[in-house]
């Protein structure tokens with residue numbers, strides 16, 4: 246792309262830095278002024294219709310201009326674009342879909358500049374550190390680029406590694422990030438003085454959240470630590486491999502990792518050639534991802550096909566014929582204990598068709614601003630359960646799909662009118678889930694990713710019943726509050742647990758918990774339905790892809806398991 250000249254620029258001087266800062270502010274200032282004119286001034290003089298009529302075109306144009314600016318400036322502006330494209334909860338679809346395609350469209354840095362930076366960082370000439378380096382990068386991104394290399398003999402002996410991949414940051418990226426963050430803070434300050442924005446988004450917090458992620462991304466020591474944490478989480482697990490970090494050749498700006506190039510996970514032809522059935526990879530991949538989300542709580546938030554290899558075992562030495570090898574630990578997410586507790590409540594509320602409880606749980610998860618008036622949302626939830634909640638599988642099949650869609654659109658309006666803001670870790674979870682689901686369907690179109698979640702939902706229910714047993718005093722009232730609405734079987738068990746009739750030692754408890762687990766399958770469907778519908782609605786029913794996919798996705802588990810015969814045993 247011709248405009249990409251400054252994206253690859255090395256070491257900006259003070260003049261260039263100032264120019265960059267001014268350019269970002271000019272862009273933001275101009276677009277804010279135009280938006281103010283249309284959205285605030287025109288309605289005041291009775292011309293609201295003009296603002297409405299031109300809104301979609303204006304938004305598209307702003308996004309297109311930002312796209313050009315981001316590609317031209319590189320640095321954090323690309324990340325800002327990617328970040329905005331994922332904020333489907335707060336930004337209009339005209340902006341998010343235009344920026345969705347914004348990839349790292351920057352040219353690679355010429356090798357001499359990469360060499361200079363790597364040598365300054367490592368403190369030795371590259372010839373001493375490496376036996377060979379491929380000067381043509383494997384990949385070039387806005388913050389750094391990757392080169393294949395071979396370790397020098399001594400290092401190779403010490404580490405047992407030969408082939409490595411060397412990730413080197415773009416020279417001057419620190420200064421660029423500083424300038425970009427300073428400009429963003431300024432723009433964030435402007436925006437937070439606009440009521441329309443400050444009512445919906447905590448702008449300074451959002452900028453700081455973005456700044457923190459960006460600072461982490463330009464710290465390769467952080468990525469190396471994440472790689473090792475992820476490796477430790479799966480230590481001894483024959484399904485997963487992680488490249489080793491060559492710490493001697495790693496600094497904040499240079500990351501040296503074992504070269505683990507293997508078969509790209511979605512390369513069906515190569516998998517078959519290696520004697521691996523792609524359909525057998527899908528369930529393993531799904532479980533490994535859910536183990537992270539529901540088990541360790543530390544998850545890979547960017548599991549796109551380019552970041553996962555399938556590594557065939559040399560002569561079956563791995564204990565299984567192949568492994569999944571993850572790379573790129575720059576974007577990791579965590580599922581906190583608070584989130585898990587909120588999700589548990591969501592599960593119970595959805596299962597008990599408790600619209601108000603569901604809204605409370607959503608609030609607890611931190612998705613709704615505390616002062617929000619949620620009556621309309623509660624009504625929508627109640628209507629949702631009233632309309633579809635009591636139907637059998639056969640009946641649901643008879644429902645005209647347009648009715649689902651109409652309901653979703655109507656529901657979407659209610660949700661959109663609320664000050665929703667998905668916390669960053671939720672966006673990462675949704676991102677990880679949707680990438681996982683995409684990879685799985687590429688591997689096996691018949692594979693139902695929701696099947697793999699069942700055991701985890703069962704575990705959540707098990708945890709919940711554990712809480713009831715161990716923390717009776719605190720929980721009893723709360724549980725009693727929802728228990729009457731629970732499906733009969735769950736209700737009976739919970740009541741007995743509450744009454745102290747079932748103790749931890751009680752041999753019947755296991756059986757009862759096992760029954761709860763089976764019931765969880767039904768609960769799961771309800772939760773997935775509600776959660777995905779909410780997510781879909783929050784992410785806008787009218788967004789070209791994501792929202793719609795989630796909306797449709799939300800119907801599937803509902804049809805599939807909520808009232809599906811035979812699954813509850």
Ligand SMILES: Nc1ncnc2c1ncn2[C@@H]1O[C@H](COP(=O)(O)OP(=O)(O)OP(=O)(O)O)[C@@H](O)[C@H]1O
Pocket residue numbers: 349383384386389390391410488502503504505506551552572573574575
């Ligand atoms: N350990 C490794 N073994 C083999 N190839 C690797 C390894 N690490 C990185 N690569 C290659 O380099 C490319 C870029 O690496 P990585 O994804 O880590 O960088 P990035 O700058 O975070 O890129 P992005 O965020 O755009 O995916 C990968 O797509 C892969 O082709």
